[in-house]
Amino acid sequence: MRIELVRRPQHSALFSALSPFIALGLTLVAGAIMFSLLGKNPVDALYYYFIDPLTGIWDPGNRWQLHELAIKAAPLILIAVGLSVCFLSNNWNIGAEGQFIAGAVAGSFIPVLFPDFQTWATLPLMLIFGMAGGAAYAAIPAFLKVKFNTNEILTSLMLVYVAQLFNDWLVRGIWRNPEGMSFPGTIRFNEYAILPQIWPDAGRAHWGFVFALVAAVAVWFMLSKMLKGFEVKVLGQSPRAGRFAGFSSAKMVFFVFLLAGALAGLAGICEVAGPIEHLNEKISIGYGFTAIIVAFLGRLNPLGIVAAGLILALTYLGGESAQIALGVSDKAVRAFQGMLLFFVLACDTLIHYRIRIVGALATKAGEATQNA
Secondary structure (H helix, E strand, O other): OEEEEEEOOOOOHHHHHHHHHHHHHHHHHHHHHHHHHOOOOHHHHHHHHHOHHHHHHOOHHHOHHHHHHHHHHHHHHHHHHHHHHHHHOOOOOOOHHHHHHHHHHHHOHHHHHOOOOOOOOHHHHHHHHHHHHHHHHHHHHHHHHHHHOOOHHHHHHHHHHHHHHHHHHHHHOOOOOOOOOOOOOOOOOOHHHOOOEOOOOOOOOEOHHHHHHHHHHHHHHHHHHOHHHHHHHHHHHOHHHHHHOOOOHHHHHHHHHHHHHHHHHHHHHHHHHHHHOOOOOOOOOOHHHHHHHHHHHOOOOHHHHHHHHHHHHHHHHHHHHHHHHHOOOHHHHHHHHHHHHHHHHHHHHHHHEEEEEEOHHHHHHHHHHHHO
């Protein structure tokens, strides 16, 4: 006996539109069960996850929470927008976390090694270096796929750990701040190397969030209005039709990986030059992996990704509140986010496919037919 997925000849447009909301509802139910099993009040847990971080909307004296929401959402949106182009083209870039770190390291090169270089050009050069570093790192799995037909899921994922270890070696070794009392981390960036805040007197939200919104609109325009976007979708849905149209699969692999890597690298340097203001061993809290959830929750639509990024950023803030108020571990926070991805993929799968159970007799008959 085996279980098969059979594509439905027609799927419900209504359920396709409602799929993210159904997935979110199922996540709330499953999350409530999980918190109950952990001995926590599920109502309190969900309140701290989704309501408490938004109290700043109604409380003018507590607006800092909205700024923290923008800070958390900025890297998620930037990375997810790039990943959406990869996924639409049927290229599975799972290594955005490594590209995020590579961009942070490359962009930190100037303020760490040349701290006296303090001009108006410092920050723009850091942003360019960050995007170039992320794109260069993403080019590795792209090259391996095109040249040797390797699996990009494995290569991009394994490169994440290479980037993490390299960054850890830097901040504990040759880049470590000599006045940092042996703590891992570089020197603090100078004022010319720090990303400005959007509203300096209101909160910490920086221009990285603006970059994320601009990137989302630009990629949406490319996908919906430009020939390159049409090429991405055609090669993703039917590579054979794309080849007949004269589109190059190899060039597409490099294009989508470089674009995703550049946006992930931009997110990395914005995180380092924004709220952190120096490079350390914990520059990411899993943004690259969470961005995969954001991309699918936003239905691989850059504009939908903006809303999905804010929702997942809310779970980060809510998770911190729950850890403080209820004493749950960060592992529970990650599990809650993982549930959301599971239900998003499960809902999309069941909308487009139906489950068919093939019995043992049918299986044996089929094998006998093949042998005959």
